[in-house]
Amino acid sequence: MAVQGKKATKKFSSSTTSMGSDEDLKVYCQPCDRDGPRLPTHGYCTNCSEHLCETCFTLHRRHTLSRHHTLLDKTNMPQTMSPATPRQPDIFTKQCPKHNIEMIKFYCHDHKALLCSVCVTLEHTVTSCNVNYIPDISGKTIDSTEYQDVLKDLNDMTERSSKIxxxxxxxxxxxxxxxxxxxxxxxxxxxxxxxxxxxxxxxxxxxxxxxxxxxxxxxxxxxxxxxxxxxxxxxxxxxxxxxxxxxxxxxxxxxxxxxxxxxxxxxxxxxxxxxxxxxxxxxxxxxxxxxxxxKEKSLGTLKGRILSPALRSRQCSQMDKIGIKTSKDTIDCNISGMTLLTPDLLIITDYNNMAMKIVDISSKSVQAPHKFDSEPYDVTTVSQNEVAVTLPFHQTIQFFSVSRNNLMQKHTLKVDGICYGISCHKDKMVVSYQDPAKVQILLINGTVLQTIQDENIFKNPNYITTSDNCIFVSDYVLKTVTKLNWQCEVRGKYVCKESPCGLTMSDDGTVFVCIENPTIEEISGDCSKGQVVVKDIQWPRAVCWSAETCTLYTSSSVIPECNFINLFKLSN
Structure with missing residues (x-):
């Protein structure tokens, strides 16, 4: 019987390799060493950077979260103990936002999500996601590149918040x-x-x-x-x-x-x-x-006009370019639309090859191209894992669910015209049409809320970008970028020197627009002024802004640039 206040001594089978004293064992099982006598090592896990006894070695192969780890047998394992940073005790203090009684213990690399045991069991199983137990990977974060990057991003956001x-x-x-x-x-x-x-x-x-x-x-x-x-x-x-x-x-x-x-x-x-x-x-x-x-009840009208801060003086440098032509493409690409699903996943529509593609920014690779039976034009993010694409010649909007390497077609929405540009914001979509020229605000289910059809405002409405309180529409024929509110009332107009194409809104309310002369301009939120931010880009077509990385993604309409996505870094 164990004496109260003392821990009972563990007993081990006689079949276990005979144990020496703590001093005699130069290489020992590190998991067992935390809560008992030292046991001789039987193998080594390269993922955990730990030596394992025979029991831990066997269990390591069976456990769901570690069975895919790379294990070395006794012959191939390191013969000395690793001087790696000591592993911290497995103490968890952060509650799971979905399951309040559970603590966050795991991390899904595919969805960049922190998880509890219930999340892993129900939504992020090891068979479908790349999940790690946080203590197995957290030791590498000390003074890591990720640590430095996050600090830099925090400083950048602090500066941006102060600037705002x-x-x-x-x-x-x-x-x-x-x-x-x-x-x-x-x-x-x-x-x-x-x-x-x-x-x-x-x-x-x-x-x-x-x-x-x-x-x-x-x-x-x-x-x-x-x-x-x-x-x-x-x-x-x-x-x-x-x-x-x-x-x-x-x-x-x-x-x-x-x-x-x-x-x-x-x-x-x-x-x-x-x-x-x-x-x-x-x-x-x-x-x-x-x-x-x-009749008159007022001496006059006092209107609240939107005041925009002065446009920032920006420095632009080309970071990189990513090839987006795949082996299945029969002709050169024509990227007519793009949207960021996550900071490192760009969804693009290829008009010429009648395809939609996933561009992995991190690996610079193109995943899971989806082929249509007609030309897709523009694409917009609907939710964290859903996008919508316009198919002008079918007069439809096609919805897709998206994962890192898969596009799954969902429902199709029939619209009442040749639809081109599209932008989704919360539960509403704004769509541009041609023949006749008009702009519509719709609910996601297709219910039309507002329509603006006026040749004095739009003759060839093209691309659209939206925010909480405004809508911007480029018109190819009138050479304008028009600002509307959500009641379809005109609130501003910017006249371009040449025809505008793609639009994207920055995090501080300015708008980047592709101009065919060839530049990308930044327009103030009240459309009162503009400045060139990217020069000498050949016939820019579509554009997308990443606030997280301060990066502009652009496409071109000329060969061979049409087969690449350009990345431009903008700094103040």
Missing amino acids: LQDMKKLNELSNKSLTEALTDILKFRKEINQRLDEMERQVKMAAKVIQEDNSKNLKTVETACGDVLKSLKSSSDVIKNLNTSKQANDLFIELKHAQQMIKDYKQIVSKLSKFEVKGYKFEPNEVISNLLE
Whole structure:
């Protein structure tokens, strides 16, 4: 019976090779050494960099996670203990996000996923995925290239985040400045309106004053004339009465005849005086202004326009090129569309060879080409393992599930036109059409949400790129890149010197566009300005941006460049 507080001594079969003391064993089983006496070694695992006893050697061959390891027998194994970094105790502290009661213990190289035991059992079995037990591989990460790369990427992301924060602060300063300018413009506009209304008021008052002056002038004329008439009439009347009283017949006769002539003359004068008018006043408001004030509810419209940071000054260098012509291709390639599924998996459509291909960036190899019975045009990422391809001449969109070396056809969506460009964002797709030219926003199931069909906006809409709040469409005939919102309202337009083709959006909202002159330009998010980032690339066709590696992937339409994907590194 074991004494409480002490560990029971392990017993070993007599068939086991006789054991020496710890000091005598120069090469011993390293797994057993962690929890018991040292046992003589029987073999060596090159994957784990460990010597194994006979029992561990046998179990190593049987265990699911280690049965594919390379084992060396006693004759071929290293005869001295490896000075490798000591293995850390198998203590796990990170919970699995899918299975909260389980700890992360494994890593899938195919899906670049951290896994728990349940994940390995249900979703990432050893038969389908390349899975390792983390302690078996973690020792090599100390001061490794991966360690250095991750630190560099963290520093890069820190710098980029700081740059975005600085840009946002600058944009807010610009916004506040534009608000001050807008308020000044409002006051200026109101002042102009007031000045104009004051002028109109002055004109009306002047008109009233003219009427008033006319009335006063007429009154004065009547007063003077009537005063003279009344004076003359009274004087004549008094003379006639006196002559009549004094019986002076001759003078009375003559005065009466004078009076009769005077009365006749004064009748004409009084008749004229009676025709003078006195004007009253009545104000009738201007109907246009009255109706305007009644109908209009605002002095004007204050619009929030998108402010874009200044385009960064970029340094461009060609990193590499990857050959994408396969033995099954009958003619030279024409890569009309491309999309990144993961940072090292590029999906491309080959229009000439009626194929879709997987390009492994890491190994520079082309995997699992899928042949169509008509020319595919563009391709977009739908989810982490799904893409959609436009087939113009079938008027369909074909969906595929994708793994590292396999393309599996899923469902097909019939659309109502010759579809070319496509871009998927969350649960929506934006598709461009020709004959007639239009752009549609659809749900993944094909339900049409919005359509824009206007020759003033699109005559040959081609490629599309999307984000949370905007859509960019290149038009080959109009030589424009048009910015739309998700309600299909135009929010900006950039005019190119030559016809634009492929589009891709950067992580900070700018757009890279292939121009046939031949360059790749970067356009600001508000379409107000652009700059050349890649020069002298022959007839660029499709383009794709990797934010993780700051790399532009481009294709060309001329031989022999059409058989390669070019990689350009962009740095600030």
